[in-house]
Amino acid sequence: MAATEISVLSEQFTKIKELELMPEKGLKEEEKDGVCREKDHGSPRELEAACTSGALQDSVLEEEVELVPATSEESEKHMLTLQTVHFTSEAVELQDMSLLSIQQQEGVQVMVQQAGPGLLWLEEGPRQSLQQYVAISIQQELYSLQEMEVLQFHALEENVMVASEDSKLAVSLAESAGLIKLQEGQEKNQLLTERLAERTKEQLFFVETMSGDERSDEIVLTISNLNVEEQEDQPTTDQADVEKAKSTKNQRKTKGAKRTFHCDVCMFTSSRMSSFNRHMKTHTNEKPHLCHLCLKTFRTVTLLRNHVNTHTGTRPYKCNDCNMAFVTSGELVRHRRYKHTHEKPFKCSMCKYASVEASKLKRHVRSHTGERPFQCCQCSYASRDTYKLKRHMRTHSGVHMRNLHAYSAAELKCRYCSAVFHERYALIQHQKTHKNEKRFKCEHCSYACKQERHMTAHIRTHTGEKPFTCLSCNKCFRQKQLLNVHFRKYHDANFIPTVYKCSKCGKGFSRWSNMHRHSEKCGSGEAKSAASGKGKRTRKRKQTILREATKGQKEAAKGWKEAANGDEAAAEEASALKREQFPGEMLPGACGETTARVKEDVDEGVTCEMLLNMMDK
DNA sequence: TCACTACGCGCCCTCTGCTGGGCCTGT
DNA sequence: AACAGGCCCAGCAGAGGGCGCGTAGTGA
Structure with missing residues (x-):
């Protein structure tokens, strides 16, 4: 792993608790706030491990208690100070909330707390200092509640780093996985005991997990080492795990014979x-290979060559x-x-999907x-990649933020159920769960529709409500668009009504559909057919033109629209702006909007009439 | 020591589907 | 004119393809 990554990690792991050296003494057993304490028996007899139930960091209170198992330096007993974490009452209520508890062994008394602690044996080797930690960061999602319960440390095969101040110890967590894969119940305890018996003077590591930075997706594991004395005659009932442990041990012996090299x-x-040696270079900043083109340095010749190829464009393969x-x-x-062989060796066990790469x-x-x-740090959204x-x-731009993710003191109620939210985004996401049905049903008739707005408008047909009032003549309408049409027609001086001309007789119509209906009756059957096709093209053309409206022009139109809501000053301003920007004749589109296309045409001296003719053609 | 190979992570892109809202159309 | 429904678009997210690059294992 690169040296740069180490520095990053070292910053991340500032939560690691310090080990403390204390005089050998027993500690009074007690159980307090989710921390199991075992009485000092004077010699190690058994090591109990009970798995921690769920309660992840969310359930953890801030209070901390330092537990100080004591050993003496002479007897190579180490004291561990492990961070204790207290659980909420709700968490404590969970069944089998027992925390990893470890019985005293020859003065070693340890309490381990928290969700997902575990044990690790390290390779046999020279004595390690007390200040030895293993910090492991893993993706939080790798630890579901259930996974935490059974301490499936196999996940630790990934992204493991050992930070040792003064030792040359290395441990393969992958190898150790079999050893630390604890199961709940007595079997585990017995197994652990046997392991202890087998591994005289091997080092025992305690692992604690804690959430990383609040915004981080990581759980930080702290592994603190201690030595334990040899044990004898401990029964084993978990034969599978024992075999696994033996297997691992043999493997390690074999490796020892082969002489393995461990990164410290x-x-x-x-x-x-x-x-x-090649690996060790990844832990240094030494990059002796210099690119003569950009002065960038690299660790290996191969990397340099690949890099230079990016300059030269050399792609030998x-x-x-x-x-x-x-x-x-x-x-x-x-x-x-x-692209060619379509070989996809990575196959999904749950569907037919297969991929070229494992990451896919x-x-x-x-x-x-x-x-x-x-997880998005600014809202409730979380993604899969x-x-x-x-x-x-x-999407977290300023407009977007106000619109979707601002906290709303007022309750935002789901329109389909009783759910309540304080963030519009969350509300929208929830409401998506209510989809694809005509869920809006009229209380007064059999009418049903998909959209609430349609139902609202429909209900007015029963109540007679006409909430949209023309401020110029006080005429009332049930639909806003009807008011808009009315206002344009009777109160907007700039409004030029749309005229759809029949290509056969030249008769004008205010609506394309009316003109189309007329054209079907006007002229021969051939004309009818032509008119039909022409109608479609005309509609398409019109839509295309309208679509080209620029945002600025829409803003002007928006200001104009406000007039319909009573803001006459805004209406006048918008109208003036519209006249200034588009001095030519207006294409009568929706709400009197002009379009970019129209503006261009106006600049070229094209009149509205010409446009209409063009549309007709 | 080098080259080949495999793996993993990250980045960027496209295609697709869904939704809300503006607007248009058929009746 | 009024109503109901559909079309279209922008915005967003889900899923997957493809490539760049660093690192490790291993044989020559």
């Missing part, structure tokens, strides 16, 4: 010195089936799978699981 910075191990070429052979192979399958699986690990979140973030 992260979990990396390798049986080859060359691989190990060319596809035989197309013109594509790539810097690396791997890219070519992948390209061929995508992983992304796809989220569509089955519903997993949305990428990083790009969607990034795309979503664009």
Whole structure:
């Protein structure tokens, strides 16, 4: 892992609790606020581990208690100070809320708390200092409630780093997974005990999890080490786990014979010195290979060569089936799978989906699981991949924010049910769950419709309500658009009525549909057919022209519209602006809007009449 | 040491579907 | 004129394809 990543991680893991060295002494057992404490028996006899139930960080209170298991330096017993976390009363009420508890062993007394602690054995090796931590960051979603309950640490195979101040210890969590995969119940405890017996003087690590930064998607695990004494004669009932443990141990012995190389910075191990050395370079800032074109430096010659190729455009790996070429052979192979061979080795177990890349399958699986690990920091939205979140973030512009994501003190009620929200976005998302039905039913007749606005308008036919009043003549209307039409027709000096001319007789109509109906009767059957086709084209053309209206022009039209709502000053201003911007004749579109196309035509000396003629043709 | 290969992560893009709202059309 | 319904568009999100690049395993 790159050195830069280490620095980042070190910043992230500031929550790691410090170990403390304390005189050897027993601690009084007690159980308090979700922390199980075991009495000091003077020698290690058993190690109990009970799994922690659910209660993730959300359930954790801020209060902390430091638990100080004591050992003596002489006996190589370590004290651990582990952060304790208190759960809410609701969480405590959960069944099997028992936390990982560890019985004392020869003065070692430890209390471990929190959701998802566990144990790790490290490789046998020299004594480690007390100040040894393993910080692990994983995607939070990897830990469902149930997963936490059974401490499935296999997830830790990913993204594991060991930060050790003064030791050369490395541990493969992947290897250790079998050892730390604890199950609830006595079997686990017994198993752990046996493991202890098997692993005299091996180091025992405690793992605690805690939420990372509030906005982070990570859980930070802290692993603190301690030594335990040899144990004897502990029964084992979980044979499978025992076998697993033995298997792991053998594997490790085999590896020992092969001489494995362990990175002291992260979990990396390798049986080859060359691989190990290459890996170690990733932990340094040493980049001896300089690009002479841009002075950028690289760790390896290969990286430099690939980089230089981006300057020169050199792509040595060319596809035989197309013109594509790539810097690396791997890219070519992948390209061929995508474009030519269509080989998709990664298959979904739940559907027929298959992908070229594993990461694509992983992304796809989220569509089955519903997993949305990428949480928007500004609203309730969460996405299934990083790009969607990034795309979503664009919506958090100032207008958009006020419209959708501003907190509303007033309750925003779902129009279809009793749900209540305080964020419009959440409301909209919820309301999407009510879809595809004529869910609006009239109380007075059998009418039903999909849209509430249609129902609102319909209800007025029963009540007689006419809420839209013309401010110029006090005439009332049931629909706003009717008022708009009325106002344009009778009170707007700039309004020029639409005239649809019959191409046969030249007769004018205010509505295209009327003209079309007329044209079907006007002239021969051939004319009728032609008129029909022409009508469609005319409509299309008209819509195309109207669509070209610019935003600024719409703003002007909006100001004009406000006149219908009583803002005469705004109406006058908009009207003046409209006249100034578009001095020519107006195309009578909706609300008297002119269009960009019209403006262009006006600039070219094209009149409204010419436009209408053009539309007719 | 190098080259090949595989893997993983990230980025960007396209296609598709849904929804609300403005507006138009048929009756 | 009034009503009801449909069309169209913008905006957004879901899903997936494709590629760039860094790193690790391994054989020559």
